[in-house]
Amino acid sequence: MIFFRDSSGQVQCIADKCCHRGASLSIGRHCGDTVACPFHGIEYNRNGxxxxxxxxxxxxPVPENFKVESYSVQEAHGFIWLWYGDEIESLPPLPFFEELDEMSYSEIxxxxxxxxxxxxxxxxDAPHVPFVHRTTIGxxxxxxxxxxxxxxxDExxxxxxxxxxxxxxxxxMKPSQILQYKDWFSLQFRFPNIWQNLIAPKMRIFAAFVPVDEENSVVYIRYYQGIVRIPLLRELMNFSGKAFSKVVLRQDKNVVQT
Ligand code: FES
Ligand SMILES: [Fe+2]
Structure with missing residues (x-):
């Protein structure tokens, strides 16, 4: 896929393979509302x-069959969201933990x-924590x-x-017998791919699990906090939150990739 901004600043996404000889459009030229193929210069608009x-x-005139796939994208919460399913009249609302937008964050x-x-x-997976994260959160x-x-x-x-x-x-104790749990440590997952760890009302670790293909993903981890708002201190706190998350994430990756 190739992502570009049109002249109004909107993000657009089309397939990264020219319909002529298959060259990669992403090394082509961005010309305002179109993208030109690097090979013979065919220009595509946002609909592909x-x-x-x-x-x-x-x-x-350009024949109708000169086209590539295009995807609906939307920019929100510091991410670009892509609708990968069949075309539908109106897209469902974006899944997000809305309260996070009130806080600042750092990201890996x-x-x-x-x-x-x-x-x-x-x-x-909670049982892995004392094993994988023996030296950090476990x-x-x-x-x-x-x-x-x-x-x-529901969501x-x-x-x-x-x-x-x-x-x-x-x-x-079976889960159905557990009645007092509201003050326990908690994690949330929202379909299809976002997660948060509720450390405190104004401190969260957020993750977005982005599929790439059958064997590859990109994990975005964000450290969110709404406690420190003074600019320099806020950056310092966000930086340390992110540095610690990076260490924890490496511990997970080390095992999961095996
Ligand atoms: S391969 Fe893209 S224009 Fe020819
Ligand atoms: Fe973990």
């Missing part, structure tokens, strides 16, 4: 339709050599978990987790 075939002269982008569902499973050997109690409210899955050291007792 060829509008100029230079060899025929600018005035010649990390390629993982696995399908994106492997990344999601890992972020919802200190204290809390290997036994109550729950998780999972609540699904969001919330996982409530309480971990503790092994006290020699058998964990026999």
């Amino acid at each position: 339709k060829a509008v100029v075939i230079p060899v025929n002269g600018h005035a010649s 982008k990390d390629p993982w050599p696995v399908h994106y569902s492997r990344c999601i499973e890992n972020q919802l 200190r204290g050997n809390k290997t036994v978990i109550d729950g998780p109690k999972v609540v699904f409210d 969001t899955l919330t996982f409530y987790i309480k971990s503790h050291k092994d006290d020699g007792k058998i964990v026999a």
